[in-house]
Amino acid sequence: MEVIFAVGFDDQLGRYGRALRDLRAGDVVIDEFPFACGPKSGTEIVCLVCCQPIDYSSKDAKCPQCRWPVCKLCWNSNIHSGECKVFRNAKAPFGAGVDSKNRCPQLECITPLRVLLEKEKHPERWDREVEPMEYHDEARRGFQEIWNADLINIARYLRGPCKLSRFSEELIMRVVGILQVNAFEAKTPQGHPIRCLFPQTAILAHNCVPNTIRTIYPSEDYRIKLRTLVDVKKDEQLFVSYTFTLDGTAERQQHLKNGKYFTCRCERCCDPTELGSYFSSLICEDCDSGYISTINPLDNSSDWKCNKCECVIPSSKINAILDPIQDEVAVVEAMPYSDMRLQQTERLHRKYHHILHPLHFIQTNLRQSLTHMYGRVKGYELVTLPDSVLEYKIDLCRLVLKVLDIFEPGLSRSRATALYELYGPLALIAHKLYLCKMIDATIYRSRLGEAISVLQEAVTILENEDSLSPEGVLAVVGKKALEQLREAMLAIDRN
Numbered sequence: 001m002e003v004i005f006a007v008g009f010d011d012q013l014g015r016y017g018r019a020l021r022d023l024r025a026g027d028v029v030i031d032e033f034p035f036a037c038g039p040k041s042g043t044e045i046v047c048l049v050c051c052q053p054i055d056y057s058s059k060d061a062k063c064p065q066c067r068w069p070v071c072k073l074c075w076n077s078n079i080h081s082g083e084c085k086v087f088r089n090a091k092a093p094f095g096a097g098v099d100s101k102n103r104c105p106q107l108e109c110i111t112p113l114r115v116l117l118e119k120e121k122h123p124e125r126w127d128r129e130v131e132p133m134e135y136h137d138e139a140r141r142g143f144q145e146i147w148n149a150d151l152i153n154i155a156r157y158l159r160g161p162c163k164l165s166r167f168s169e170e171l172i173m174r175v176v177g178i179l180q181v182n183a184f185e186a187k188t189p190q191g192h193p194i195r196c197l198f199p200q201t202a203i204l205a206h207n208c209v210p211n212t213i214r215t216i217y218p219s220e221d222y223r224i225k226l227r228t229l230v231d232v233k234k235d236e237q238l239f240v241s242y243t244f245t246l247d248g249t250a251e252r253q254q255h256l257k258n259g260k261y262f263t264c265r266c267e268r269c270c271d272p273t274e275l276g277s278y279f280s281s282l283i284c285e286d287c288d289s290g291y292i293s294t295i296n297p298l299d300n301s302s303d304w305k306c307n308k309c310e311c312v313i314p315s316s317k318i319n320a321i322l323d324p325i326q327d328e329v330a331v332v333e334a335m336p337y338s339d340m341r342l343q344q345t346e347r348l349h350r351k352y353h354h355i356l357h358p359l360h361f362i363q364t365n366l367r368q369s370l371t372h373m374y375g376r377v378k379g380y381e382l383v384t385l386p387d388s389v390l391e392y393k394i395d396l397c398r399l400v401l402k403v404l405d406i407f408e409p410g411l412s413r414s415r416a417t418a419l420y421e422l423y424g425p426l427a428l429i430a431h432k433l434y435l436c437k438m439i440d441a442t443i444y445r446s447r448l449g450e451a452i453s454v455l456q457e458a459v460t461i462l463e464n465e466d467s468l469s470p471e472g473v474l475a476v477v478g479k480k481a482l483e484q485l486r487e488a489m490l491a492i493d494r495n
């Protein structure tokens, strides 16, 4: 593959990637296999291979050789063979200290151990790609409780009961840090979370408006492809997002500070309006027409101010408004998609309409789940929805897209999913109106044309996804729907 990115260095960012030539949206910048993959930290007891939660008391849930948790379907997988040999040689049994949430501290050692064993197998790849990785030793030591837990559960456990004193305590703790700062979450083919270390991809710096996106292919040994979302000029920096782009600034900052040990100072984070979206802003209670935003988005204790009447509100008052809303939303978002969740989501969306800016992240996230539920959940199937609800779903999708066009522009998965949700009601309403002779063939053709172009864009993006992932499946279904829409278009011309 042609090398189209170079590694630069900056005092603040450390290593970063930049484009070696002008890139077009969709260009593949990196295509690599992980150095190692394994269970996430803090998970309940899972199969060490497929990462599905496992009932360890069952006899089929134990590797026949080392007795660590491996489901019967995975007994022959060589993903587990390295650590299996270590546990057998050391006679290290599994099952100590399982807590009330079915988590076992012994599981914490698996992914670091896989990295260490890989280092021995591929020392040259380690030296070239993993050795230079950031691991924030000093900052991690500041989180004393976590540091000590890692020291005991991972470093001392591997060097003691697992008899791996050939790895120094310092090296093991470094690997723990490398994983924490650099690993990405992926999903197994069965949809369970797993973490993977991709040394090339991890070089890229973070930005809250990324210009690249990563796609992991579980069905191809967790290969990753990093593509540009938009056109990128030669020498421009390449950025990924380490965090959820549809969170507000305070939430993104907290995630980056706790997990990656830095303060993001990107244009979006430094702008109280988040690039004019007012994504974290509230409606002013005093003048009722202005929006209140934080004065300094990088300081949690900063006062907030209305952009119209200029009244100033302390952060404590804003938190007292937002915290209970977020708690209430979290309860609803934990429910599985259902008619009940749809109704509860609608209730919250209406309830906070007078408090939050129309594009506020809480409203946007509620809207995004509504777009997924209208047309899918029982009692709200697309063909049963009245025209007014179809129009409503169209409005919801357009509002979500308005935000995504700012924060995840171009060929992003989230945009593709929103476009996919949009095509259905567009096509259905056009079809219904034409059948009832409420629009003529010319308008029908133009409305169908819009649905086709929306779906075509969604399919083009989703075709880059793993064919076994939910998005990959959507691409296949979408392609068939495109054929049908094109057939309907031809039928208008024939009649």
Ligand SMILES: C[S@@+](CC[C@H](N)C(=O)[O-])C[C@H]1O[C@@H](n2cnc3c(N)ncnc32)[C@H](O)[C@@H]1O
Binding pocket: 012, 013, 014, 015, 016, 132, 133, 134, 136, 181, 182, 202, 203, 204, 205, 206, 207, 260, 261, 262, 263, 264, 265
């Ligand atoms: C995944 S690593 C990126 C590669 C890293 N710079 C290196 O040299 O190995 C993540 C770390 O890079 C730095 N970093 C990435 N994006 C940053 C940003 N936008 N602002 C400040 N530091 C950033 C932080 O130290 C962060 O913990």
